Structure formats: C-alpha cells, structure tokens
Amino acid sequence: MLAYFMLPTTVALSLSSKTDKLALLALKEKLTNGVPDSLPSWNKSLHFCEWQGITCGRHHTRVSALRLENQTLGGTLGPSLGNLTFLTILKLRKVNLYGGIPKQVGCLKRLQVLYLDQNHLQGEIPIELSNCSNIKVINFALNGLITGRVPTWFGSMMQLTKLYLGANDLVGTIPSSLANFSSLQLLALPENHFEGSIPYSLGRLSSLTYLSLSSNNLSGEIPHSLYNLSNIQIFDLAGNKLFGGLPTNLNLAFPNLEVFYVGGNQISGIFPSSISNLTGLRNFDISENNFNAPIPLTLGRLNKLEWFGIGENNFGSEGAHDLDFLSSL
Numbered sequence: 001m002l003a004y005f006m007l008p009t010t011v012a013l014s015l016s017s018k019t020d021k022l023a024l025l026a027l028k029e030k031l032t033n034g035v036p037d038s039l040p041s042w043n044k045s046l047h048f049c050e051w052q053g054i055t056c057g058r059h060h061t062r063v064s065a066l067r068l069e070n071q072t073l074g075g076t077l078g079p080s081l082g083n084l085t086f087l088t089i090l091k092l093r094k095v096n097l098y099g100g101i102p103k104q105v106g107c108l109k110r111l112q113v114l115y116l117d118q119n120h121l122q123g124e125i126p127i128e129l130s131n132c133s134n135i136k137v138i139n140f141a142l143n144g145l146i147t148g149r150v151p152t153w154f155g156s157m158m159q160l161t162k163l164y165l166g167a168n169d170l171v172g173t174i175p176s177s178l179a180n181f182s183s184l185q186l187l188a189l190p191e192n193h194f195e196g197s198i199p200y201s202l203g204r205l206s207s208l209t210y211l212s213l214s215s216n217n218l219s220g221e222i223p224h225s226l227y228n229l230s231n232i233q234i235f236d237l238a239g240n241k242l243f244g245g246l247p248t249n250l251n252l253a254f255p256n257l258e259v260f261y262v263g264g265n266q267i268s269g270i271f272p273s274s275i276s277n278l279t280g281l282r283n284f285d286i287s288e289n290n291f292n293a294p295i296p297l298t299l300g301r302l303n304k305l306e307w308f309g310i311g312e313n314n315f316g317s318e319g320a321h322d323l324d325f326l327s328s329l
Helices: 002-031 079-083 103-107 127-131 152-156 176-180 200-204 224-228 273-277 297-301 316-328
Strands: 054-056 063-069 089-093 113-115 137-139 145-148 162-164 169-172 186-188 193-196 210-212 217-221 234-236 241-244 259-261 266-270 283-285 290-292 307-309
Touching: 002 063, 002 079, 079 103, 103 127, 127 152, 152 176, 176 200, 200 224, 273 297
Parallel strands: 063 089, 089 113, 113 137, 137 162, 145 169, 162 186, 169 193, 186 210, 193 217, 210 234, 217 241, 234 259, 241 266, 259 283, 266 290, 283 307
Antiparallel strands: 054 063
16 A cells, blocks of 8 residues: 555656756747757756756755856746746846746745846736745846836735845836835845835835935935934935935944945035944945035044045035045045
C-alpha cells in the first residue's frame, strides 16, 4: 500500500518539473522573439536547472530564480511566466523588453523580488500583482512607458521594503495608502508626472531610509510629518513646486542624513544652519529657491561634504561675503 500512495507523488513531482521546463521554453520564444541564437544554453540537451540565469531549489527541481541582465533580448514577457509557481526572484534588467507586464505575474505567489527596470515596458501595472503577498522588492524604474496611476492596492503588500517606480509616465497624486507599507525602507518615485501635495500620511513610514519624489509636479508645503522620519539617509524632493520653509532643527529631525536635495522649488526662509551639526552629510542642495542669509561659518564642520549647492537664492551681497570661506571645505 505504501508504494501505491508514493507513486502519485513521484509522478506529480515529475510533472511539475516538466511544467517548468515547458514554461521556460515558451518564455524563451517570447523573450527572444524566436531568434535562434539567443539564450543558447536554453536547449533540450541540458537540464533546465543548468540554463543561463536559472536557479533551482535545493530540495526540488523547480525554478526558484530567473536572472538575466544587460542583454539585448528585445522580446516580451509571455503568459507562461505564471507557470513558474516556485519562483521567488525574477530579475530581467536591461534586456530590452517591450510590451506590458502580463497579468499572469499574479500567479507567482512565492515571489519576493521583482526587477523589470531599464526596459521599454508599457501599459499599466496589472492589478493581479496584488496577489503576490510575499513580495519585498519591486523595481519598474527607467521604463518610461509604464502609465496610469500608482495603484492604491499597493498598500496591501505588507512585506514590501523597496519600491522603485522612477522615470516612467505615471500620473495623478501619490496615494496616501503607500503609508500602509509599515516595513518600507525605500520609496523612489522620481521623474514622473505626479501632481498635488505630498501625502501627510507618509510620515508614518518609520523604517524609511530613502525617499525620492524629485522631478515631478508636486506642490504645497513639505508635510511636517516627514520630519518624523528619523531614519532617513537620502531625502530628495528636488525639481517640484514646493513652497514654505525648512525646520530650524533639521539635524534633530534627520540625525542620519547623508543626502538632502530640495533644489528647484519655491522654498523660502533663512538658511538651515542646523545642517552644520549633520557630520555625516555628503550632498546638500537647496539651489534655485528663495532662501535668505546668513550662511553660517560652522559649515566647515562638514568634512564629508562632496556636493554643496546653494546658488540662485536670495542671499545677496551679505550671503556672497559669507561664501568666501567655502573654498576651504
């Protein structure tokens, strides 16, 4: 009787392994547009676990990772992708992909890392992606043709730690539901067409170390709630239409700050002298705003500073005189 019950399991494992192989061969046809010389190792003479970019699990012959980078495949993502149900890592970076993100990506329930950046993908982000509840990293940056709004259902991905959507054609407002990402460490939405104000709720992202909303059409004041993000290291809101002022205690708000960019806005007030106490600061840019002097001589403490941009403000002759000491930084 034991042999009787073991047989279906063995057959099932064999069929699952065969399913992965067939799925990969179908995927290759789409990824390469049928060009025979592309992905030469993806052939029937080698076991698919030995194919370029493929990693299989230790305890089963199922595809757990697919990584292809810096190639000119020039094809599309086919629906057979959804049959690779043991996939945890999918990285197809800079491989000249066209077309849309297939809805079958939602079948990848084990998926944790998804990189499709630096391609030519187009269309909206499929709602089926919300089924990937274990996902931790999403990178769709530098496609330029991904359109529509940031889906509000992104907020349901409770394990997400990094979200890259920069350099696309996303529009509308930044959804306040992004604040539901309690584990989010990186939020990068630069170079899109976002409008309206920055959601106050983003101040709840207490684990955030990297925030980039630059080169959009955002307006209004910088929400005071953002200055509660004490773990921030990179803070980039440059190239928007933001106004208002900066807090006088920037060093206390962002004690771990390394990069601070708010240039190219309409922010005013006195120069934030508290940055003199941010000894880890490397890059600082408040240029093309409406800041006033005085500029503190204590900036000389910033011995890690690599970039310091304050041009095109309202410092006047007094501010110009204060800048004489900067040549010693």
